[in-house]
Amino acid sequence: MTKKREIDDVTGVETTGHEWDGIKELNKPLPRWWLLTFYASIIWSVGYWIVYPAWPLANDYTRGIWGYSQRATVAAEVKAGIDAQAAMRQKLDQTPLADVRKDPELLRFASAAGSASFQTNCAPCHGRGAQGFTGYPNLNDDDWIWGGTVEEIHKTLLHGIRTGDDQARAIQMPKFGVDKLLDDAKINDVAEYTMSLAGKASDATAAGRGAAVYKEQCALCHGDDGKGKIDQGAPNLTDAIWLYGGTKEQVVESIRTGRGGMMPAWGPRLDSTTLKSLAVYVHSLGGGK
Ligand code: HEC
Ligand code: HEC
Missing domain, CATH: 1.10.760.10 (Cytochrome c-like domain)
Incomplete structure (x- = not known):
């Protein structure tokens, strides 16, 4: 049953006829511009679902007709980065370890690459700053157990310590x-x-x-x-x-x-350029001989 429309005394605005405990609702429709924007955004979102990845499915998701994928964008950027580094990596491969530090640009590249790999592979045992812990040597100082030349460090890395590898540092x-x-x-x-x-x-x-x-x-x-x-x-x-x-x-x-600390051999796990850059990085930490 519709009630008769009435005009509110105070505001002079028509009411909707709804009333709760003497409080009456004014008839104030949404502004037209707001409604139009609202409908436009609904239409926009439908278009968006069609062209971009949008809805999750049981095992997949709707991919959209443009085939856009952030993963592909990242992969392309990573590849571009690797290509840009390829020249430096090749140069590092061809330069004897001891000569790397004679070339400032190459030294900077190798130290940066070595530092990144160090955080991933070595920091769990030697600490993020290579400061070491009990049983895990500090690599910043010039106190070396197995040798602090860049070649000796490289050898320690390749074969490890007490690993059973026949060229490992084995004395116990x-x-x-x-x-x-x-x-x-x-x-x-x-x-x-x-x-x-x-x-x-x-x-x-x-x-x-x-x-x-x-x-x-x-x-x-x-x-x-x-x-x-x-x-x-x-x-x-x-x-x-x-x-x-x-x-x-x-x-x-x-x-x-007799203690007998062990360090894994990295030769079988990392590629030769990474191993070289790690040796250069550790050597450059301050205590290299
Ligand atoms: C699982 C733990 C562990 C990991 C991971 C590890 N190390 Fe070690 N590292 C050791 C231990 C333990 C020693 C000392 C062994 C000993 O008693 O001589 C050592 C010794 C060394 C030494 C010899 C230091 C010296 O004074 O001669 C170097 C260099 C070194 N580590 C570099 C690295 C680098 C670079 C990485 C990453 C690629 C790495 N380590 C990863 C445990 C580890
Ligand atoms: C076969 C060689 C060898 C002999 C013999 C030997 N050591 Fe060692 N010593 C080592 C090695 C190698 C280490 C390092 C162990 C490790 O890194 O796990 C070591 C470590 C130590 C350490 C620990 C050092 C530290 O920085 O914490 C002490 C202390 C030590 N030895 C004392 C002695 C004493 C005392 C003797 C004689 C009773 C002796 N060692 C005999 C090879 C030897």
């Missing part, structure tokens, strides 16, 4: 405690001596006894002076840089177990 410190090569008392003495090598306070009497054990058991790899030997992968014991920690307990643990 004896497990003096685990394999009962030394008893606890001798391990304690030689640990005290190791502490004294690093200039840390130690029990002088025990260290004196440890000196003899060191000469017999350790000097072969760590050197008579404790400064380490790169060809043995035996770290310098006289500096403040410790791979496994420099407290007495940590040193005893190193001697007891």
Whole structure:
């Protein structure tokens, strides 16, 4: 039943005849321009569905008659980028490792490529800034276990450390405690001596006894002076840089177990240009020799 239309006293506008508890609804239709825009946008969206990818289907989506795809655009951009780099990559392939740093442009390219690959492949173990963690060496300093020339770094990368690869860095410190090569008392003495090598306070009497054990058991790899030997992968014991920690307990643990950190071989996983740029990048971090 339609009620009679009436004019609202206050505004002078016609009401719709709807009333709730004395509140009456004014008859205010939507402006024409608004309605037209609204209908136009509906028509526009139908056109959009037809030409562009729009509706999800069970296993696919409507692709639109223009065949537009962001994935294809990205793929084309990536290919353009790779093409642009191809010349530099080729140059890097042909330049001997040691000569890369003589060419500033090539060095910049290799370091940037190496840095990107480092974040993906190496940062989980060595840290985003290559600062290292206990058991994972800092690659920024000039303290190298296996050698800090760009060629040595490259070799470490290619074959890894204690991986079983026949060219890997393989030397392993004896497990003096685990394999009962030394008893606890001798391990304690030689640990005290190791502490004294690093200039840390130690029990002088025990260290004196440890000196003899060191000469017999350790000097072969760590050197008579404790400064380490790169060809043995035996770290310098006289500096403040410790791979496994420099407290007495940590040193005893190193001697007891021989540690034996492992790093994967990257030769089988990465292409030769990437390996080269990684070596250049690590070498350029500051500690390269
Ligand atoms: C799974 C962990 C791991 C990953 C990933 C890893 N490393 Fe290592 N890396 C190690 C460990 C552990 C050592 C030390 C091994 C030892 O005790 O001598 C090491 C040692 C090194 C050394 C020798 C340092 C020295 O003082 O001689 C270099 C160089 C190196 N890593 C570079 C890299 C680069 C570059 C990558 C990425 C391509 C990488 N590492 C990825 C664990 C890792
Ligand atoms: C066969 C060679 C070899 C002999 C012998 C040897 N070491 Fe080592 N030592 C190594 C290697 C290699 C490492 C590095 C282990 C690793 O990176 O996982 C090492 C690591 C250590 C570390 C840990 C250093 C750090 O930075 O945390 C200590 C401490 C140490 N050795 C003390 C000794 C003492 C003391 C002896 C004698 C009782 C000895 N080593 C005998 C090869 C040797």
